Amino acid sequence: MLDIKIEKTKNPKAKPTGPLGFGKIFTDHMFIMNYTEGKGWHDARIIPFGNLEFSPASMVFHYGQEMFEGLKAYRGDDGNTYLFRPDMNAKRTNATNDRLCIPNLPEEDFVQAVKAIVKTDEDWVPTEKGTSLYVRPFIIATDDFLGVAPSKTYLFIIILSPSGAYYASGLEPVDIWIEDDYVRAVKGGMGFAKTGGNYAASLAAQVKAHDAGYSQVLWLDGVERKYIEEVGAMNIFFKIDGEIVTPMLNGSILPGITRDSVLTLCRDWGYKVSERKISVDELIEAQKSGKLEEVFGTGTAAVISPVGKLRYKDDVMTIGDGSIGEVSQRLYDTVTGIQTGKLEDKFNWRQTVK
Ligand SMILES: *Cc1c(COP(=O)(O)O)cnc(C)c1O
Numbered sequence: 001m002l003d004i005k006i007e008k009t010k011n012p013k014a015k016p017t018g019p020l021g022f023g024k025i026f027t028d029h030m031f032i033m034n035y036t037e038g039k040g041w042h043d044a045r046i047i048p049f050g051n052l053e054f055s056p057a058s059m060v061f062h063y064g065q066e067m068f069e070g071l072k073a074y075r076g077d078d079g080n081t082y083l084f085r086p087d088m089n090a091k092r093t094n095a096t097n098d099r100l101c102i103p104n105l106p107e108e109d110f111v112q113a114v115k116a117i118v119k120t121d122e123d124w125v126p127t128e129k130g131t132s133l134y135v136r137p138f139i140i141a142t143d144d145f146l147g148v149a150p151s152k153t154y155l156f157i158i159i160l161s162p163s164g165a166y167y168a169s170g171l172e173p174v175d176i177w178i179e180d181d182y183v184r185a186v187k188g189g190m191g192f193a194k195t196g197g198n199y200a201a202s203l204a205a206q207v208k209a210h211d212a213g214y215s216q217v218l219w220l221d222g223v224e225r226k227y228i229e230e231v232g233a234m235n236i237f238f239k240i241d242g243e244i245v246t247p248m249l250n251g252s253i254l255p256g257i258t259r260d261s262v263l264t265l266c267r268d269w270g271y272k273v274s275e276r277k278i279s280v281d282e283l284i285e286a287q288k289s290g291k292l293e294e295v296f297g298t299g300t301a302a303v304i305s306p307v308g309k310l311r312y313k314d315d316v317m318t319i320g321d322g323s324i325g326e327v328s329q330r331l332y333d334t335v336t337g338i339q340t341g342k343l344e345d346k347f348n349w350r351q352t353v354k
Pocket of ligand 1: 070194198230231232233234235254255256257258259298299300301
């Protein structure tokens with residue numbers, strides 16, 4: 001159990017009134033905890049949200065030793081505030097930490113810290129349908145040192161941002177660019193870790209895809225550029241001839257919590273579900289023969305993001321008949337229903353913030 005000191009702000013901000021958007025508005029408080037070699041994690045505290053001061057020599061600015069997580073707090077119709085599988089974010093934090101030589105954080109401390117900061121700013125959890133309070137925990141290396149080595153000091157910080165409904169009026173399909181030049185990650189690299197460097201590596205392809213009129217990049221494997229990996233902030237699923245297929249976790253794919261939840265639900269519903277290699281050629285073939293029935297991304301932000309079009313070189317594949325797939329819609333309704341307390345929580349995924 002962390003002993004969390006709480007210092008409340010003397011100047012609470014006005015709550016936003018217009019559309020919330022994503023990631024630009026922050027709440028009144030933040031959680032901070034220090035790590036010092038020899039002493040471990042210490043000084044857990046909740047303080048007013050504000051700027052922090054760092055030496056320009058802080059290691060995180062130079063070599064990118066950092067990790068982050070992303071989850072949401074939802075307001076239920078019953079007035080409760082809910083989190084969705086925060087224990088999974090805690091586990092993934094340590095998987096990322098191991099890869100980046102960042103010290104582990106006890107899982108129960110992670111969950112306790114998330115709940116404490118969300119409770120403190122609970123009146124910031126928006127109430128409109130589809131809205132949520134985005135929770136961003138992250139760890140940065142803070143030694144003032146230009147040598148390349150793991151830092152001996154860190155900060156674990158959690159900030160909160162009220163966020164608008166991802167879909168204004170029902171699920172909307174996105175068009176996706178299958179990138180055949182740049183790669184995001186390779187086996188043995190840090191593709192499975194939730195760390196800023198992976199995002200820095202993805203920007204050039206993202207810009208290229210945007211310029212061509214596509215909203216997201218679908219990455220191929222870093223060696224043969226033949227097998228589907230993921231969308232960079234979402235995992236990807238296909239329904240091919242009745243079978244639900246997603247790339248297996250191979251070290252270069254981020255193990256999404258939404259991905260895991262979708263696999264669990266589809267198996268529970270009796271679908272044939274496979275985690276395996278999927279080549280672009282297989283997709284093109286399936287699409288030509290009319291067997292590519294649904295394509296959707298999964299991630300905390302959108303939950304389920306149906307794909308309307310997939311582009312690979314000169315091939316533009318339209319998925320299904322352009323309407324939202326049956327499985328995509330059912331998954332969206334079920335996951336969001338569990339998250340907001342409307343549906344039975346058969347797998348014990350929901351946690352109440354008390
Ligand atoms: C966070 C993330 C995802 C989605 O993970 P969820 O836990 O479902 O939100 C997928 N890919 C990458 C690269 C990510 O960073």
